Amino acid sequence: MSLKHNRGALVRFAAIAAVAALALAGCTSTASGAGGSSSSGPIAKEDLVLVASVINTTNPYFIANIEGAKALSKKLDIPLEIIDSQGSSQTEISKIQAxxxxxxxxxxxxxxxxxSDTPTIVDAVKRAGGYVSIWWNKPDNFEPWDAGDNFVAFQKHPGVDSGRCNAQAIGDALGGKGNVIMFPGVQDSTTSQTRVAGFEAEMRENYPGIKILENQPSNWxxxxxxxxxxDLIAKYGDQINGVWSADDGMQLGAIQAFDDAGLLxxxxxxxxxxxxxxxxxxxxxxxxNAIVGETFHRGYMASAIGLYTAYLAATGEIVPSELPKEKRTSFFDIKCVTPETLGDYLKYDTPTAAADFVDQLVEKGPWDTEPxxxxxxxxxxxLPKP
Amino acid sequence: MVHKVLSEQGAGGITTTAIRIRESGIERRARFRGLAEPLSLLVALAVLIGVFSLLNERFLTASNIQNVLTQSAIPLIVAVGATLVILLGSIDLSVEGVMGATGMTWILLSNNSRGGADLGPWAWVIALGVALLLGVASGLIFTALKVPSFIVTLGMWYVGLGIATMLYGTDLLPRLEDEGLKGWTSRISLGLPNSFWVALLVIGLGILVLRNTRIGRVTLAIGNSETIVRSAGLPAFPVKVAVFAIAAVLSGLGGILATVQLDIGSPTVGSGVLFIVIPAVVIGGTHLGGGKGGILRTVLGVFLLTILNNGLILSGVESSYQSAVTGAILVAAIVFAAWSQRDRLRVAK
Structure with a gap:
């Protein structure tokens, strides 16, 4: 395929997409103008479409989100649409509206x-009579039970547990003594903040001999x-004994820097x-054995759990307002992994892992599927008290 | 001032002399100004280095200097291309997209953890070929269809990012497996990091092209007045395409080096580079309108930004204040560096 041809196709595609988006934007305003009230009551399966919206399509975690959505779409035999937000709230919201x-x-x-995107998205879905589960980020004071049944659930893995698990791994590996640096994600992300808080609290409470030298937010x-x-290697040199990152992507970058400096x-x-x-x-x-601890969770589990919970609400199998609060704002287990227990988790990365998980999920429901x-x-x- | 002198002098002969004196004065000041600008930038840089080394004695150690040079290498390479484009009076926003596309192409064709073909040196040729194609495409659309470079290259940014994302697919991260290349960029040869040697080579070639070749001279002339260049029958069209092509290949080279440095292929390997490169060119004193400026000044601009970032981390400024402090110091440094340019008739836009 020549580039020229490719570009032509792209331009044509872009033009069609632009026209479609404009047309759809027009529809949205008319539809909502006509006064779409939130719908309740079961919806027939043929009328449903699954939609998975991810932050980008280059991070392995989000790619796994898509994988889980695809597996559930196949299992339930409902078509799936993917939204790539390209890292932008604006793009995310406009694509969802389209x-x-x-x-x-x-x-x-x-x-x-x-x-802050959550209220806008929930409101749009509600007006269109759809059902949505939000993962990872929402404002603390915006709870599903206040927003109605169309906001089925907010779900995540607890960040504090994740941070504590990592702190134990580093603390134990260093024998309770040494200096640590930290790489949080985007500074104002709740996910990053809770992980940081858990890590710092665990070190403070149980590893007094470990000193946190500095943290440098590295935006995932x-x-x-x-x-x-x-820069931190230049600053502290061989004083650094441990490195914590809020996700594995940043950790890969950090490991490479220590490798280059001959300190790995x-x-x-x-x-x-x-x-x-x-x-x-x-x-x-x-x-x-540079990596001493990890927490385990998978993107395909998150998207499958989120979509399946919303699906149950849409088909009337669950009524969100009748659920206990922890099934509306829910924390799912996160596993602590060390090199010794690593073997137990390899089964979750086989080519059929997502499909296997979805089978289990449909059998056991969104709240009881291991892991x-x-x-x-x-x-x-x-958050733990400082 | 001139008017006042003229009216006060009255008689013809005296006026001519007065004008000559004034002219030579203006000329002398212009020459001084030409030097004063890079000089004051150097002074600003020296002050920053001085302050940072007082705040942390590790700042001026050999290992940190090598660290700063490694970090500045990729922006420097990309900035040489950006300077040429800005000297034309145009702008190239596509750098991050081109870096992503080139970096992904290169790593997938090199020895990587996803397997596949290991084409060795051909991986470089093909990857840089991708960059060249993107650059030529930008250049042709810009010149032939007269679409503003801002828009063309903005589009090309996303085309590049799109190519990179398609290449990335949904597989594992491609990790570099070539032991010889792993960590090559920050390894030290003759006292300097390898990537910095590449940057020096690119800077040298850039200066050579700008000063001693027809492309360079026509580039500066286009920046000053394209109408004159065209009416003089000089090849404005091919030179513009060539400059965009050169800039894209340099972005591509930056993309490959960034991939080697990170050891992982990623479509967003160039993230953040654009906002070092363009400010660095402007801080260096190259006019956004084109025609005036140069590569060595850009080098100073890149160093200013890299050192600022490194120094703030080393001096322990709390991370939540870092961006505000970076911004404030930057503005102060620019005001100082551009002090000599407050010409009465100079128009800033």
Missing amino acids: ILAQGKKVVMFVNTVAS DPQLANQNAK DKVKFASDGLYPDTVKLMKEGYGN ATLIGGGGPEV
């Missing part, structure tokens, strides 16, 4: 770009984490996500 305007009843999973960006790690053998790493690449590094004992079972919720995550 899909809502098509008239089908949506069953939606949204991994929100920013907490491996490249930035790599640069910041280089002496430093221990822990992070959240256990990306398949991290599994590989842990298995081969990369850099004198992501419901462990709490009912309100905002409580």
Whole structure:
């Protein structure tokens, strides 16, 4: 395929897309203007469409989100549409509105770009009579039970547990003594903040011999984490004994910086996500077993749980307003993984893993499927006292 | 001032002399100004270095200097291309997209963890070919269809990012497996990091092209007045396409080096580079309108930004204040560096 041809096709595609978007935007305003009230009561399966909205399509976690949505779509035999927010709240919201305007009843999973997007999205879905589950980010004071049945649930893995698990791994690996640096994600992200709070609290309470030298927010960006790690190596040199990152992507960037500086053998790493690449590094004992701890959860589980909960509400199998609060704002289990227990988790990365999980999910329901079972919720995550 | 002198002098002969004196004065000041601008930028840089080294004694250690040079290498390479484009009076916003597309192409054709073909040196040729195609496309659309470069290259940014995302697909992250190349960019040869040597080479070639080739001279002339260039029968069209092509290839080279540095292929490998490169060119004193400026000044601009970032981390400014402090210091440094340019008739836009 020549580039010229490719570009022509792209331009044509872009033009069609633009026209379609404009047309749809027009429809949205008419539809909502006509006064779409929130719909209740079961919807026939043929009228449903699954929609999964992710922050971008290059991060392994979000790719896994899509994988889970595809598996559920196949299992339930309902068509699926994917929304790539390209890292922008504006793009996310306008694409969601365009899909809502098509008239089908949506069953939606949204991994929100920013907490503040949630009310806008919920409102749009409600007016179109769809059902939505939000993952990871929402404002603390905006709860599903206040917003009505169309906002089926807010779900996430608790960040504090994740941070504590990582702190234990590093604390134990260093024998309770040493200096640690931290790479949080985007500074105002709740996900990052809760993980940071858990990590710091665990160190403070149980590892008094470990000193946190500094934290440098690295925006979930491996490249930035790599640069910041280089700067901190220049600043502290071989004083650094442990490195924590809020996700595996940034950890890969940080590991490379320590590798370049020839310090990898002496430093221990822990992070959240256990990306398949991290599994590989842990298995081969990369850099004198540099990675000592990870937390395990999978993007396909998140999207499948979120979509399935919304699906049950749409078909009337559950009535959200009758559910206990922890099934509306829900925390799902996150597993603590060390190199010794790594073997137990390899089964979740086989080619059929997403489909297997979805089979289990449909059998056992959204709250009781191992390894992501419901462990709490009912309100905002409580941060440990500083 | 001139008017006043003229009216006061009255008689013809005296007036001519007075005008000559004034002219030579203006000329002398212009020459001084030409030097004063980069000089004051150097002074600003020196002040920053001085303050940072007082705040943390590790700032001026060999290892941190090598660290700063490694970090500035990729922006420097990309900035050489950006300077040429801005000297034309145009702008190239596509750098991050081109970096992503080139970096992904390169790593997938090199020895990586996803397997596939390992084409060795051909991976470089093909990847840089992708960059060249994107650059030529931008250049042709810009010149032949007369679409503003701002829009063309903005579009090309997303085309590049799109190509990179398609190449990335849904597989594992491609990790570099070539042991010889792993960590190559920050390895030290003759006291300097390898990537910085590449940057020096690119800067040298850039200066050579700008000063000693027809492309360079016509580029500056186009920036000053394209109408004159065209009516003089100079090849404005091919030069403009060539400059966009050069800029894209340099962005591509930056993309490959960034991929080597991170050891992982990622469509967003260039994220943040655009907002170092364009400010660096402007801080260096190259006019956004084109025609005036140069590559060495841009080098100072890149160093200013890289050192600022590194120094703030080393001096322990709390991360929540860092962006505000970076911004404030930057504005102060620019005001100082551009002090000599407050010409009465100079128009800032």
